[in-house]
Amino acid sequence: MGDDEEKDAAIKAKEIGPSSIKCPMLNNTNYTVWSIRMKVALKVHKVWETIDPGTKDDDKNNMAIALLFQSIPEALILQVGDLDTSKGVWDAIKARHVGADRVKEARLQTLMAEFDRLKMKETDKIDDFVGKISELSSKSVALGQTIEEPKLVKKFLKSLPRKRYIHIVASLEQVLDLNTTSFEDIVGRLKAYEERISEKVEEEDQTEYNDQGKLMYVNTNSPQYNQDNYGGNRGRGRGGSFQWRGRGRGVRL
Incomplete structure (x- = not known):
């Protein structure tokens, strides 16, 4: 050099x-x-x-x-x-x-109550919800109380929408020790799962759209559909009135 x-x-x-x-x-x-x-x-x-x-x-x-x-x-x-x-x-x-100790304790109680009530909405993304948990955790540290990582992990999994994440949560609880698994590890796994189910939903929506299009095409071209339309017009005479043709002459009704 x-x-x-x-x-x-x-x-x-x-x-x-x-x-x-x-x-x-x-x-x-x-x-x-x-x-x-x-x-x-x-x-x-x-x-x-x-x-x-x-x-x-x-x-x-x-x-x-x-x-x-x-x-x-x-x-x-x-x-x-x-x-x-x-x-x-x-x-x-x-x-x-x-604030003083009493004010500090009151703030901490309010913060922990907010932490306990926190739930992920169906429309939320994993990153958005993790941001809310991290923010409350940081505020708790500033007030003198550290939320242990196992508690963060369990709170995170418990607060996810059951309908959407029940299968992955059940699997993680069976294969992982939540007392030793890091918060970052759990978040990473859920983010990967979120990406996969998003792709699956898009594919299902597209398939449903295509199936509906095929169904409409089949219905409009089916023999029954054409017969019903033909039968609905058969028997109409001029002027839209019906005529009955029997053995004798036609009688206008």
């Missing part, structure tokens, strides 16, 4: 380094997503340890505070600006958005 190539490689490495990571901006409605993204940003800058578990390192602590201050509104900076540790700043931000 020449000098020019080494310089290019060094520039590219610098471009994708910590300095290129932008901090998300916190607002009144995005705390859960903000905390997840901010945690990653602090880890990339190698300063998350000053918050969890809370190690003492002046340089890293100052860097973490600087990053946090870049990601919160000015009004919030004025409220937490006197705190001298990044852990203190993080906890203060969390307390203002998550």
Whole structure:
């Protein structure tokens, strides 16, 4: 590798380094997503340890505070600006958005009740329903309670429309240990099944359409159909009146 190539490689490495990571901006409605993204940003800058578990390192602590201050509104900076540790700043931000313990517990109960009621609609796609489960799971983590993966797996399978997925769910419950199967594995299997039944439904719809067309063709060309139409006109005289032809002369009715 020449000098020019080494310089290019060094520039590219610098471009994708910590300095290129932008901090998300916190607002009144995005705390859960903000905390997840901010945690990653602090880890990339190698300063998350000053918050969890809370190690003492002046340089890293100052860097973490600087990053946090870049990601919160000015009004919030004025409220937490006197705190001298990044852990203190993080906890203060969390307390203002998550709430006190009682409020936090109430929110968690409401969230878990919503999780228990969640059902997949007949018109939903697997990806849409998985997104709803993942969103509730992330909010639960932000409130301090992690939903274990076996619970997510069982909730997912239980919430699927029975009419459409009963056969695949029964098969998976027989061949897999749901306590050790990952959520991603189950989702992948159901997505593959969804694709197959979608193709089957399209084929059945097309077959039904073709069968109906053939049936209409057969009915309109059947002898009985032609006989009924012929018989309906036979015996009509001029002017649409019926005539009876017996042994004698025709008598107009």
